[in-house]
Amino acid sequence: MKTIKEINEKIKKGEAVVVTAEEMIKIVEEEGVKKAADYVDVVTTGTFGAMCSSGVFINFGHSDPPIKMLKIYLNNVEAYGGLAAVDAYIGAAQPNEDPDIDIDYGGAHVIEDLVRGKEVELYAEGYTTDCYPRKDVNVKITLDDVNQAIMVNPRNCYQTYPAATNSRDEKIYTYMGILLPEYNNVHYSGAGQLNPLQNDYNPETKSFNTIGIGTKIFLGGGIGYIIGEGTQHNPPFGTLMVKGDLKQMDARFIRAATMPRYGSTLYIGLGIPIPILNEKIAERCAIKDEDIEVPIYDYGTPRRDKPLIAKTNYKVLRSGKITLNVNIDGKDVEKTVKTGSVSSYKMAREVAETLKQWILDGKFLLTERVGKLGRAENKPMKSPITLVKDILSKPPITAPSNITIMEAAKILIKHNINHLPIVDEFGKLIGIITSWDIAKALAQNKKTIEEIMTRNVITAHEDEPADHVARKMSKYNISGIPVVDDYKRVVGVVTSEDISRLFGGKK
Amino acid sequence: MRKRIYYWTDSKHINKPVISDTILNTGVKINILKAKVEPQEAFLILELFGSKETIEKALNYLSKFGEVEEISKVIKRDLEKCVHCGCCITQCPINAIYMDEDYSVIFKEEECVGCKNCVKACPFKAIEIIE
């Protein structure tokens, strides 16, 4: 048994034994937990990954004459200005105001440029008051010019993050990178055995051994502190809210990124020292990649609750490939696909190594937490959901393929519709006819439905959210989609009018 | 030996089995790495295997029906920008990118065919293809 005070004394004297969480695995394996707990004083951890929920409070100082800034832009990226006169918060995921630049240079890029000492253009508008007469201001600033630049990140350092794959027959662009069609890759994120929260976790109590409010940490190459649990904190998917001084940070550990067709985000290096006070703490610090379970979800399902495809662990994920049992077109198949990481284990190691060196050099002392992390809570939003089946015109108007083009035309006119799904004897969709197809048939002198119908029909499932169907229709530039049930039987058609009626009523 | 080429077929030859004919007539082995067929032309990335002579013959044969360009693209990664995340690894159609035991992301540059998939996937814009 040791105390943090005793460990700090050793650090000051240059006598502390400090190892990384990776080195600790070996020590415990070779020497046993008891000896390891006696011998090792501090285990350093690290993680380096995309942390969208990050941002910086900036105080720009007052201009003369002074301005009460309301709309604030840094290099054309909007910062939140609903604070006191010259305070603002710039968030990593904010896109550029210029739609041509958009996510290629967002809030994260402004933050990295500031850390790199680059000049950033500040443009702000305000409303005038007796004490703040100025209307706008436009200046170039650097990190040195501002009074404070305090990074405050509502959610960093996920303990584990679920891995992602994609069941759809097309590529999808997500915050987990580009997911190939038909489960052809698995992307994962997280430092696993090096992750700070993972190494400090007590699975029985679902709480953390030493980490808490006030714990001093490595944040972006500078010193930071844990403010409390992060948003959506829910161990074993724990998260942290942290703060640090941007002026101390190093651009090596603060990197702006753009997830293709998703958004801008900030990669942050974050490391936490764990004091080895007893055997229980030492034992947990020997956790290995293979001990950490990682669920793989299907991101091809654009719903909050994504289907679980498999459960695996970080060791398998880091091996470069994984075998999945999946269902493609109704057939169960075994598929071995490539895995790719979205976070950087190499940089996580560098974080843990750097923090270890700081402690060995006596530059970084440990702190006692002042309180435990707050309660876990991660429940869904009470948002209403509209499924396609809720907005369908029923009963469905369909036709068999043996009718004449004239008959098809009559059906369209009679029901005042533009889309006519063609079905087989069981009501299963085999094609679709639109009024445009009928016009074309006349022009080209075609005789049968079979000749003019579109066979590769884009469909919607009756349980799909209406928002998703709206996205599909604009993506493929179509004005109507047949809706099918589990057996591919047509249950109705959704048209762009149905969709605009639905969304027209809302804002 | 092995050679990689870009191949554009003219529209008038699009309906002919040019690739199979090349294989049958010259005995070359062909691996199709990418194929994009449009109404006006077809674009393919091919990998040819065989002796020097066979490959020469195959190239001559292919030239009769379209345009051949040997792939000489080089991939360049800015190591200052690369954080070794791995977002690019699974995007490579020919498995030229992998993570080594040290968790560094490695490009087998000599195998790259310049498809740019990795360029589009990299969140840090660290990769460039130099023509």
Ligand code: SF4
């Ligand atoms: S995606 Fe970019 S940053 Fe990540 S490993 Fe590949 S080249 Fe490096």
Ligand code: SF4
């Ligand atoms: S450009 Fe990138 S993805 Fe394409 S072959 Fe070369 S390394 Fe692979």
